[in-house]
Amino acid sequence: MVITVVYGVLAVICLGYFAGIVIYTQTVGFALFWLLTGLLLCAAGAYCAYRRKHPDRLEMPLMLKSAVFTCVSVGFLILAAAGITIFMDTEEEAPEDLDYLIVLGSKTVGREPSDTLKLRLDAALEYLQENKKTRVILSGGKGSGEDWTEAQVMYLYLKNAGVQTHRMVMETQSTDTEENVIYSLNLVKKTDTVGIVTNDFHLCRAQALARKQGKTEVYGIPAKSNWFLLPNQTVRECFALLIEKFMGNI
Structure with missing residues (x-):
């Protein structure tokens, strides 16, 4: 139940953010990332809710579960590392009188x-x-x-x-x-x-x-x-x- 709610909340945040970006910028562009992420979270939440009501149906093989978890975890860690790199040393002060x-x-x-x-x-x-x-x-x-x-x-x-x-x-x-x-x-x-x-x-x-x-x-x-x-x-x-x-x- 908790995981279904978490998926639902995250999906609403992502979909709402997508809508906000489109309204604010009048363009779509990379905002599609948030739309797709929100839809995937909706699907994951729906799957969890269905499995809770019907535990004997649509069971995902353990190997597939492990593969999905590994891919998501590795992808998140790579993006996190890139994000840390992006904001490192952004406070350096440029010298005076650059050419x-x-x-x-x-x-x-x-x-x-x-x-x-x-x-x-x-x-x-x-x-x-x-x-x-x-x-x-x-x-x-x-x-x-x-x-x-x-x-x-x-x-x-x-x-x-x-x-x-x-x-x-x-x-x-x-x-x-x-x-x-x-x-x-x-x-x-x-x-x-x-x-x-x-x-x-x-x-x-x-x-x-x-x-x-x-x-x-x-x-x-x-x-x-x-x-x-x-x-x-x-x-x-x-x-x-x-x-x-x-x-x-x-």
């Missing part, structure tokens, strides 16, 4: 940055206001459903915030994090000091990608994250980090 900041793009809404991208831009703006010699590379192409490139939206936002245009460089070809990093590093000298600005959950992978390109001295400048979207973004980033590692990109 360049690289702001990684994210979704835009018309000519306005999304909440996630705005947090990145505000973190970059704070650094740029305190370090007048630093230039900034705004990295992001035009994604599906976007009117402008992400770089153009970022340029306009920082310009309106008072950043001088000669301090800004737009990189408009990239379509994902790996391309953000590679194309942006192509715009700087090997001797230039560089800081990457992105949300805290995203920083670990971005720095690892930069180091893979030979930029060993790259500093992270973490922006805050939207508290409501953070669970979804963190789980998505765990999968992305594992995929990049598997592909040999980091």
Whole structure:
């Protein structure tokens, strides 16, 4: 009985979170993870309830039970390890007067940055206001459903915030994090000091990608994250980090 209730509560949380993300962001994307997880939990709860009423029916073989338990446990531990890695050392402080900041793009809404991208831009703006010699590379192409490139939206936002245009460089070809990093590093000298600005959950992978390109001295400048979207973004980033590692990109 208890396990059935637990499955039911977790299913409601996952399905409710899925609905909340879709309503808040007006997109589905990785939120499907929570929908599928919620449906699986519903199925597991229904199975347990059925078995409780009919203990002689639909009994799962012990070997299958063990395999499912092992797969779920190992998968959870791997994701947990990735999650711990993501948030390690995100509080490091970048030195003053870096030659360049690289702001990684994210979704835009018309000519306005999304909440996630705005947090990145505000973190970059704070650094740029305190370090007048630093230039900034705004990295992001035009994604599906976007009117402008992400770089153009970022340029306009920082310009309106008072950043001088000669301090800004737009990189408009990239379509994902790996391309953000590679194309942006192509715009700087090997001797230039560089800081990457992105949300805290995203920083670990971005720095690892930069180091893979030979930029060993790259500093992270973490922006805050939207508290409501953070669970979804963190789980998505765990999968992305594992995929990049598997592909040999980091």
